[in-house]
Amino acid sequence: MLARLGRIAARGRYAVLAVWAGIALCGAVFGGTVYDRTQPLDDLRPGAPSTVAQARLDALTPTGEQVVAVLSGRNFFATDLVDQATRVMFEIRAIPGVVKVTDPYTAGSSQISTDSESSLVVVELSPELSDDEALAAADKVRAALHRIDVPEVLVGGKLLAERDFGDQAIADAALGESVALVVLCGALVVMLGGLASGSLPLGAALATVAATLLALTGLAGVTGVSEYTVNVVTLLGLGLAVDYSLLIVARFREERAADPRAPIPDLLARTVATAGRAVLVSGLAVGVALSGLFVFADPLLAAMALGGALVVLLATATGLTLVPALIAVAHRRVPAPGTRTWVWRRPARRGPGLLARSAAFAQRRPAAVALAVSAALLTLGVPLLHLNLADSDARSLPASSEARQAYEAYEQHFAAKYPQPVPVVIEAAATDPAVRSLLARIRALPGVTDVDLRENVPPQSVVAEVELPGPAAGERTQQLVRDLRALDTTVPVLVAGPAAQLVDAKDATGDRLPVALAVVVAATALLLFLLTGSLVVPVKALLMNLLTMVATLGVLVAVFQWGWGSGLLGFTPWGALDLTTPLLLFVFIFGLSMDYEVFLLARIREEWARRGGGSRAANDQAVLAGITATGPVVTAAAVSIGIVFLGFALGELIAVKEIGVGMAVAVLLDVTVVRGLLLPAVMSLLGRANWWPARGTALPTGTAPPTTPATAPPTPPRPRRAQPATAASATRPPRSP
Known part of the structure; x- marks a missing residue:
């Protein structure tokens, strides 16, 4: 065939x-x-535990994309910086699609680096925005943040990184x-x-x-x-x-x-x-x-x-x-x-x-x-x-990418002090004794520094944010996810977040x-x-x-x-x-x-x-x-x-x-x-x-035998007759003129 x-x-x-x-x-x-x-595309199947947990979390407390910015290079307490940043934060709140701004200038957050030279701003967008609308709003937020007069403004977040x-x-x-x-x-x-x-x-x-x-x-x-x-x-x-x-x-x-x-x-x-x-x-x-x-x-x-x-x-x-x-x-x-051409100036020599x-x-x-x-x-x-x-995150981008630089600046200055919490969905009312007992055991897990409960959650569910110092998907956080899932409890528990996805x-x-x-x-x-x-x-x-x-x-x-x-x-x-x-x-x-x-x-x-x-x-x-x-x-x-x-x-x-x-x-x-x-x-x-077990005496079905054995001597060309170039004729030395 x-x-x-x-x-x-x-x-x-x-x-x-x-x-x-x-x-x-x-x-x-x-x-x-x-x-x-x-x-x-997600690198998890739809039925993965973290995917199910994230879907349930979005249904209970819908949240939109976040724009994360790190402002660095000037002392946070400089009067002109505080005045200027305050005006910009209120401008950002007025941008259509922005629902929340968390910053140390106007929101009272303490997200300041230990040397007071960097501050963290987190802007949350409406979950009702389409992808294009969210990107347009994020670009306006980024433009506003870049108007702040500090040596370095790095703006990133998952949306901009993608x-x-x-x-x-x-x-x-x-x-x-x-x-x-x-x-x-x-x-x-x-x-x-x-x-x-x-x-x-x-x-x-x-x-x-x-x-x-x-x-x-x-x-x-x-x-x-x-x-x-x-x-x-x-x-x-x-x-x-x-x-x-x-x-x-x-x-x-x-x-x-x-x-x-x-x-x-x-x-x-x-x-x-x-x-x-x-x-x-x-x-x-x-x-x-x-x-x-x-x-x-x-x-x-x-x-x-x-x-x-x-x-x-x-x-x-x-x-x-x-x-x-x-x-x-x-x-x-x-x-x-081996034929002599404009590429091969000399015939190739014979040899293996x-x-x-x-x-x-x-x-x-x-x-x-x-x-x-x-x-x-x-x-x-x-x-x-x-x-x-x-999982590849913003760090897989080029070092020149602003989204990657913002991610690394966050990890350097704020990850240890203000870690990204691990969201835990508990399918029971907060008044349930089993929930109170579970929250106490979560607080006692190794490395956990705090457990906060989200507000405005339907009464028959609880969303707990478990804090652990370190990277959001680091080894310690992955172990925390395993520990949370291993807790013996009578109420359903779902764990979401980057570490859960990686696990x-x-x-x-x-x-x-x-x-x-x-x-x-x-x-x-x-x-x-x-x-x-x-x-x-x-x-x-x-x-x-x-x-x-x-x-x-x-x-x-x-x-x-x-x-x-x-x-x-x-x-x-x-x-x-x-x-x-x-x-x-x-x-x-x-x-x-x-x-x-x-x-x-x-x-x-x-x-x-x-x-x-x-x-x-x-x-x-x-x-x-x-x-x-x-x-x-x-x-x-x-x-x-x-x-x-x-x-x-x-x-x-x-x-x-x-x-x-x-x-x-x-x-x-x-x-x-x-x-x-x-x-x-x-x-x-x-x-x-x-x-083994073939005898090797016949070619596989459908395979044509070689026309001439690879090891057989080449057929010499007929004298005085023009022929297409062959491997045999190509290896003969050229005649002297």
């Missing part, structure tokens, strides 16, 4: 190109509107995609030996991204999609499209070199039957990995899974249809490897590539290499023992992670079994992917949590990783690692079957031949996708930067260390056991 698809794409190339051009044009015109439809996050996500996407595409274009031209050939993967990538934006626009009309989702999904689509395109182009050049007289439709039929099968299995593997996000059942990860499934489908479709059609049109402009040399080294010392590489990867993963996960997110992740792992591992192992006919190969692949994952997360902890190299990467660490980063990296690293695993194993399986299997020597020869044949395209794909991820690492949002850097590190480790050293070493150690 795949061979037929390749032949159809070649013969109907202009029709295929017209369809994809129409899709890309619609994506370019309408896809950009996806950012107008994005919205912040808008800054959305604006920065759009800017980061534009910068990341632009830089990645420019650098990627240059790299592809160099790697493929010409502008036309280098444009083939780039054209597929642009079509995939445009189609993805169009698909996300449609998805946003059905379910919530965040700016973060758009950024990460387009990044993934760009990388996958380039990977799949390179594999198809490389296999086409190989087929053409082996049979230069064959018609182009026949060559593309063979190409898609072999490399296309690897693309299809790889796409299924990445899609399966992304499906694991559905297990967590929260809006943010569900949107990421849906968007990821769409982009994988589109990248696979471009690889199987658009790329063969582009090759059919421009095949004369696709030089054989980097991965082939690494594999040969590993096969000579398989036990030592396997042990050393495994130990090195585990060592890189040691920082993972100190992993700290938290619920961590608990949900811990509860559902084993299920997600089981889904991803089982489905991926099945795909690898169908590809190779072996039960051992899938287990080995999963273990190697796990090593890559552990090492990558260890590097991320050192960089983003501890701050190693933060100056070089241009960010200020905030002492934690975003809670979703390990989950997203797990599915992305797992999927892309399977990409390269499938690329290599598909060819190794062909070589093993061609040799008939049966001996350790045949196994080692098949591994080396497969890596030798596929190594260059895997290296090129890794360089390309590394460029894509590093392009997004240039952005300012730390959560997106974590994904970009994490994926670049994972690709680097996976291709150079895991695929170049660990894979051939382990396969050499296992020998024939690699292919």
